[in-house]
Amino acid sequence: MDVFYAFSYGSAGWLALQSAPLICSPTIILALLSPEVREPTVLETYFSRSLGMALLTLAILVVLLTGSVPLTSSISDTTNARVTTEASDPKAPYAVPTLTISTVYHAACAFYCYTRFSTSGQTTFVLGTTGSAALAAIGLWCILFATSSGRISRKTGADKRTSAFPFENKEAASAKKREMEKST
Known part of the structure; x- marks a missing residue:
């Protein structure tokens, strides 16, 4: 289950890392990806900050819905809380669907970043490809091996x-x- 926690927190960290420059300074993103240096338009700033807030929201949802943070009301429930990926687990009923959706998201982002790198040759897309592909691989491993207790x-x-x-x-x-x- 440690790999499941690593995927959950790693995915949230990667999404938060991507959202920080989008929210704080859209000019940095524009300077990295545009051949000419210029100030972003009002529309580019709006879309950049909106995407940053959406990525931050997705990061928080991944952590909460996978059950990595226990959302119980009593202290005795949290001391014995053990997150499993079983569908019947009351502490994390949406763990497997959240894991699946976030894995597909990371795989799609890795594919998109790779295709953008192959057409433009910009090294910033290599970083996106590497991070998203690593999280997609870990998520796939969790889907294949960490979602059931096995049939012994x-x-x-x-x-x-x-x-x-x-x-x-x-x-x-x-x-x-x-x-x-x-x-x-």
Whole structure:
């Protein structure tokens, strides 16, 4: 679950880092991305600050909806709070949908930044590609491996979701063989 927390806080940090220059100084963004240095127009300033506030809001929502910050009213509930990504968990019922949506967002941002870098050659897009791609990869890992507790068989102790392709599960086969020998 530590990777899940790392994704949640890392995603919020990355989004807050992106929002800070958009809110504080749209001129810096314009100077980094425009070939000529000029003052931003009123419309560019408005859109820059609006996007910055939207990214900051998204960062806060990712942390709150994944259950990284316990939102309980009593102190006894928060001392035993353990966030899981199970759908039935009352502390984080929206953890998996939030994880999925934010992972897709980071993957789309990484793709967009990469295509902008390949057409313009500006190194500022490499930073965006690197950060968003890293978070998309961590989010994908969390979706694949941290969203369920696994299906462990009570009889054999092996994971029920394993298959024989491309490698045979010898542990499950030997445990099944022992069970058959026990019953006869």
